[in-house]
Amino acid sequence: MDVHRGHEVLVDVAGAGVRRDGRWLVEAVDVTIRKGEIVTLIGPNGSGKSTTAKLVTGVLKPDAGSVSRKSGLRIGYVPQKLSIDWTMPLTVRRLMSLTGSYPKAEIDAALAATGVVHLANAEVQHLSGGEFQRALLARAMIRKPDLLVLDEPVQGVDFSGEVALYDLIGQIRDETGCGILLISHDLHVVMAATDTVICLNGHVCCRGTPESVARSPEYLSLFGARAANALAVYQHHHDHTHLPDGRVEEADGRIVDAHEHVHEHDHEGHRHA
Ligand SMILES: Nc1ncnc2c1ncn2[C@@H]1O[C@H](COP(=O)(O)OP(=O)(O)OP(=O)(O)O)[C@@H](O)[C@H]1O
Structure with missing residues (x-):
């Protein structure tokens, strides 16, 4: 489902390449990010994810192809490392x-x-x-920002923290309507709210919804048979969210203290002390 198709284009990278020391770091890359759209870049180490993100933000100029940005585009950037x-x-x-x-x-x-x-x-x-x-x-x-660029937003975060962060990123998109470009250095994890996954390997290997990329022959041939079941797509099965300050947001939006929150597990409901 692409509910954002037709929305205003924030950045359009068309047939872009970056060449250094006589070799193409990325070649013939197409990336379009629209308002309200979440695009995730995946690919092995050195496949050109950061280079592509730099083309999007304008830190790098393409040596081939073109990059156009909506005029006055404001970009918020969360780097992989902070100096x-x-x-x-x-x-x-x-x-x-x-x-x-x-x-x-x-x-x-x-x-x-x-x-x-x-x-x-x-x-x-x-x-x-x-x-x-x-x-x-x-x-x-x-x-x-009109566009939020996040280079590996879940680094140093445990699994339940990852789910909470991905929820927050989805919520930011819903509430502000900004476009989001995520770079996932963990190949096999893509947030479910991603509209388009672009799998890079120096060029665009395949693209589509998380489910279609996980099934695509290009993805499977790049990452091998083990990848067949490996692209984990975060789903939103939980009915409550643990907030960072220790309180709990129930499915109906009520915020309660952790001790008031009842976990309904498969075996039986119980109250945490
Ligand atoms: N300024 C540069 N000059 C020469 N080569 C570069 C330069 N910047 C990056 N590279 C090379 O370009 C390739 C793509 O790098 P890039 O950082 O985009 O990959 P990546 O997919 O983000 O990798 P990782 O997952 O390891 O962070 C790598 O082989 C890298 O060594």
Whole structure:
């Protein structure tokens, strides 16, 4: 299903190539990202995911083909690595102001939107992997981007944290209508809300919905027989969400303290102490 087809095009990369030292790092790459669309780039190490993302953001210019961006396009970028001097104390609030100055209320609103406003005065060094990614997301969202580019948003995050982060990214798309480009360095995991997966291998190997890519002969021949069952697509089977501050959001939207939340497991419902 592509509900976003026909929506405004934010970035169009057409037949683009990048050449360095006499070799094509990527060649003949087509990527279109529309408003409200989630596009995920997957591919083996060195297959050109970061290079393609740099073409999208404009950090790199193509040596072949073309890249066009909606005029005035605002991009929020969450990098794979941050060059921060970790020996210096840095609060989350200060992290938010490193690349621009914003009123306190705006910073708090951005941190609240990603579920970490209670950590505004915490030191970045002490955050968990998931909390850090949420702080980085808030930092990208405060620019009110039309396009959010996330280079491996779930690194350093455990499985349940990954599900929660992917939920949050889907929610950001639903609420703001921005386009999202995700780079997944974990080949076999793609969030279910992804509209289009583009599988790279120096060129576009295959593309489509997560389900169609997992079944495509190109994907299978690139990653071998084991890949047949390996592309895990996050589904949303859970009926409640554990919020980062320890409270629980029920399916009907009620927010309750963890001790008030009843887990209904297959065997029996029980109340956590
Ligand atoms: N500035 C550069 N000059 C020469 N080669 C480069 C340059 N930047 C990247 N490369 C090479 O281009 C290829 C694609 O790199 P890229 O970082 O886009 O891959 P990737 O898919 O993001 O990889 P990974 O999953 O390992 O992060 C690699 O072989 C890399 O060594």
